[in-house]
Amino acid sequence: MSKPRFAVLGAGTIGCHLGGHLAAAGYEVTFIGRPAAMDVLRERGLTLSTSVRPPVRLTPDRLTLATGAEAAAGADYVLVTVKSAGTGAAAGELAPHLAPGTVVVSFQNGLHNPATLRAALPGRTVLAGMVPYNVVRSELGTVHQGMPGRLMTEPDDGLVAAFREARLAIEARTDMPGVQHGKLLLNLNNAVNALSGLPLADQLGRRAYRRCLALCQREALAAYRAAGVAPARLGPTAPGVTPYLLGLPDAVFRRVAAASLRIDAHARSSMWEDLRRGRPTEIDSLQGEIVGLAEAHGLSAPVNARLVTLVHEAERGPRTWSGPELYAELRAARRHGRS
Ligand SMILES: NC(=O)C1=CN([C@@H]2O[C@H](COP(=O)(O)OP(=O)(O)OC[C@H]3O[C@@H](n4cnc5c(N)ncnc54)[C@H](OP(=O)(O)O)[C@@H]3O)[C@@H](O)[C@H]2O)C=CC1
Numbered sequence: 001m002s003k004p005r006f007a008v009l010g011a012g013t014i015g016c017h018l019g020g021h022l023a024a025a026g027y028e029v030t031f032i033g034r035p036a037a038m039d040v041l042r043e044r045g046l047t048l049s050t051s052v053r054p055p056v057r058l059t060p061d062r063l064t065l066a067t068g069a070e071a072a073a074g075a076d077y078v079l080v081t082v083k084s085a086g087t088g089a090a091a092g093e094l095a096p097h098l099a100p101g102t103v104v105v106s107f108q109n110g111l112h113n114p115a116t117l118r119a120a121l122p123g124r125t126v127l128a129g130m131v132p133y134n135v136v137r138s139e140l141g142t143v144h145q146g147m148p149g150r151l152m153t154e155p156d157d158g159l160v161a162a163f164r165e166a167r168l169a170i171e172a173r174t175d176m177p178g179v180q181h182g183k184l185l186l187n188l189n190n191a192v193n194a195l196s197g198l199p200l201a202d203q204l205g206r207r208a209y210r211r212c213l214a215l216c217q218r219e220a221l222a223a224y225r226a227a228g229v230a231p232a233r234l235g236p237t238a239p240g241v242t243p244y245l246l247g248l249p250d251a252v253f254r255r256v257a258a259a260s261l262r263i264d265a266h267a268r269s270s271m272w273e274d275l276r277r278g279r280p281t282e283i284d285s286l287q288g289e290i291v292g293l294a295e296a297h298g299l300s301a302p303v304n305a306r307l308v309t310l311v312h313e314a315e316r317g318p319r320t321w322s323g324p325e326l327y328a329e330l331r332a333a334r335r336h337g338r339s
């Protein structure tokens with residue numbers, strides 16, 4: 001049987017990581033991205049690095065590069081890896097070109113991307129996917145995976161087989177809404193990390209920042225309870241226990257969380273990368289979701305709301321926050337119920 005063909009719509013950090021592994025394994029992959037990003041790949045090729053394996057280098061002649069969604073025509077699988085705010089536009093661009101039966105997989109953070117794609121792409125199969133680990137663009141043409149982890153997707157045998165052949169660990173899940181809500185709890189750290197300006201390992205090693213995340217997660221868990229949402233357990237601890245662990249002193253936390261904190265020194269949240277590049281962030285799809293969910297159920301989420309405000313301020317002019325400063329700011333927001 002012939003190998004399935006792939007297209008990646010949104011060939012940035014995650015798109016290059018996923019598409020690059022598939023291309024390295026001999027799959028036909030069309031990378032669709034912005035002209036400037038595709039120029040870099042055309043000149044430098046693509047390097048996939050980690051701290052644990054030798055890098056994989058794809059020379060430019062091994063990359064099929066495009067800048068328009070029409071290049072996805074003929075793909076069996078289209079991996080959507082644009083930021084959440086770009087999903088509606090990407091879906092509209094794909095719609096005229098995808099044959100019935102094409103499988104579209106959202107490997108994005110946030111809760112609503114698969115639904116947005118389904119609404120715009122009738123007759124195609126849209127699957128929710130999830131990337132649990134961090135990838136950063138460490139230098140031009142290089143994407144670096146900074147921690148281990150297993151991708152997740154709604155079941156599709158062909159997709160799972162191809163990813164596994166490409167050495168992308170992946171698990172088929174039948175509870176993707178729970179997975180997405182569990183991932184959102186982890187993504188509440190994106191804002192804390194972005195405002196800290198620190199690598200993830202360093203930031204998570206500091207109790208004051210972890211306490212900021214714990215405040216966010218407590219509000220989120222209350223909103224989930226009110227909404228009847230059961231977040232999936234994605235790590236060694238149950239979501240309800242995590243805020244407690246986050247508050248432990250540094251030395252104790254390091255011992256307890258050692259297994260889940262195999263994060264190398266390069267790893268940063270995708271929101272940090274957005275702020276660094278002067279791009280809008282996904283804050284409205286992360287903390288913003290918690291604020292909306294809380295309000296819809298008669299609750300408030302002032303800590304998450306304050307972070308929405310702080311990150312929008314940082315989009316206009318970055319500033320970094322020390323852990324104690326940010327924790328004091330968020331506690332004040334909680335006390336006064338303000339954003
Ligand atoms: N990076 C990470 O470690 C992780 C990211 N994720 C999630 O994965 C998703 C992708 O993130 P990431 O890879 O970091 O984002 P990037 O911004 O690096 O990549 C997306 C790329 O797609 C481009 N793009 C947007 N719309 C289109 C379009 N219509 N046609 C062509 N290109 C387009 C963007 O350009 P432009 O900026 O000009 O719009 C950008 O270059 C997000 O939802 C993120 O939260 C999940 C887990 C980890």
Ligand SMILES: CC(C)(CO)C(=O)C(=O)O
Pocket residue numbers: 109131132133134135186187190200268269270271
């Ligand atoms: C992996 C994680 C949680 C943190 O880097 C992420 O999803 C992101 O950066 O967007």
